[in-house]
Amino acid sequence: MTQTRDIHHFEHLLDKHHLKKTAPRLRVLSMMSSRHTATSQPDLESLMHDIDRVTLYRILNAFEEKGIIHKVFDLDGTANYALCSSNCNEHDHHDEHLHFNCTQCKNVYCLNDLNLPAINLPVGFEPHGFTLYAQGLCPKCSKKAVKK
Numbered sequence: 596m597t598q599t600r601d602i603h604h605f606e607h608l609l610d611k612h613h614l615k616k617t618a619p620r621l622r623v624l625s626m627m628s629s630r631h632t633a634t635s636q637p638d639l640e641s642l643m644h645d646i647d648r649v650t651l652y653r654i655l656n657a658f659e660e661k662g663i664i665h666k667v668f669d670l671d672g673t674a675n676y677a678l679c680s681s682n683c684n685e686h687d688h689h690d691e692h693l694h695f696n697c698t699q700c701k702n703v704y705c706l707n708d709l710n711l712p713a714i715n716l717p718v719g720f721e722p723h724g725f726t727l728y729a730q731g732l733c734p735k736c737s738k739k740a741v742k743k
């Protein structure tokens with residue numbers, strides 16, 4: 596398995612973003628990278644019983660601020676978190692890819708390969724970022740729908 600290599604990768608990631616390499620932080624990173632969808636804080640809490648809520652909250656905040664993870668909202672308006680691509684850094688996120696909200700399983704997917712086109716706003720608007728959401732059925736749910 597690639598377990599060991601991953602740990603090195605995550606240690607490097609924390610180094611790069613000037614965060615101390617603590618066990619809970621490494622756990623959160625490996626948990627998030629093992630998932631194919633963005634994950635909400637309550638879900639992370641139930642996946643990692645041994646990390647208390649306050650610690651997890653602080654970890655997610657620090658990660659978001661440093662450009663390691665970004666926030667996306669699901670259809671209920673709950674914040675979900677996903678790992679950033681490597682070109683994010685402190686206070687400067689570049690996660691302008693399409694996000695897909697599945698109406699069936701409620702999961703949020705980062706479609707990292709689908710970058711948003713450049714959008715020119717009218718004079719006077721200074722955007723700090725763009726988020727584009729698509730909604731419908733994810734591959735898993737659309738497959739189930741066909742079987743029925």
Ligand SMILES: [Zn+2]
Pocket residue numbers: 662663664665679680683684687688689690
């Ligand atoms: Zn980012």
Ligand SMILES: [Zn+2]
Pocket residue numbers: 697698699700701702732733734735736737
């Ligand atoms: Zn789905």
Ligand SMILES: [Zn+2]
Pocket residue numbers: 665667677690692694704705706
């Ligand atoms: Zn994303």
